[in-house]
Amino acid sequence: xxxxxxxxxxxxxxxxxxxxxxxxxxxxxxxxxxxxxxxxxxxxxxxxxxxxxxxxxxxxxxxxxxxxxxxxxxxxxxxxxxxxxxxxxxxxxxxxxxxxxxxxxxxxxxxxxxxxxxxxxxxxxxxxxxxxxxxxxxxxxxxxxxxxxxxxxxxxxxxxxxxxxxxxxxxxxxxxxxxxxxxxx
Numbered sequence: 001x002x003x004x005x006x007x008x009x010x011x012x013x014x015x016x017x018x019x020x021x022x023x024x025x026x027x028x029x030x031x032x033x034x035x036x037x038x039x040x041x042x043x044x045x046x047x048x049x050x051x052x053x054x055x056x057x058x059x060x061x062x063x064x065x066x067x068x069x070x071x072x073x074x075x076x077x078x079x080x081x082x083x084x085x086x087x088x089x090x091x092x093x094x095x096x097x098x099x100x101x102x103x104x105x106x107x108x109x110x111x112x113x114x115x116x117x118x119x120x121x122x123x124x125x126x127x128x129x130x131x132x133x134x135x136x137x138x139x140x141x142x143x144x145x146x147x148x149x150x151x152x153x154x155x156x157x158x159x160x161x162x163x164x165x166x167x168x169x170x171x172x173x174x175x176x177x178x179x180x181x182x183x184x185x
Contacts, residue, residue: 008060009103023126025095040108041053056106061100101123
């Protein structure tokens with residue numbers, strides 16, 4: 001694997017998946033994209049980099065799909081898991097395509113720079129949105145900690161109430177109220 005592809009994948013790994021989903025890419029023109037892919041494929045074949053081209057796309061796909069799947073759902077203590085994904089499924093599919101295309105463009109960037117730049121342009125556009133995603137999603141860590149604390153206190157209170165009720169029941173059943181003052185019993 002070339003240093004260019006490794007550098008691209010390292011850059012991709014550093015970008016938050018939430019930042020990549022802020023911008024919805026328009027669908028690429030099929031004829032224009034097909035022409036770019038043909039020229040890049042031809043350049044890779046002529047330079048003996050065809051296997052590297054396929055491997056770059058596969059590695060980029062695996063990385064972006066893994067990140068998208070990790071961020072798709074976030075367990076909650078209570079309530080629905082809404083608002084986790086920032087993009088629609090169509091937008092995520094276009095993002096995967098843009099990432100694959102940019103990885104392939106990195107393989108032949110030194111051979112066909114104009115075509116490589118054109119193929120990588122959609123990815124560069126979404127990558128320029130670094131820092132634009134909301135800092136805190138609806139299911140933030142702080143929110144989850146508050147919910148956990150409420151559940152712990154509620155469970156503790158319930159256990160204490162059950163303990164007091166069982167103790168009182170035991171005292172009433174045995175006939176020993178243990179009350180020192182008749183007025184209070």
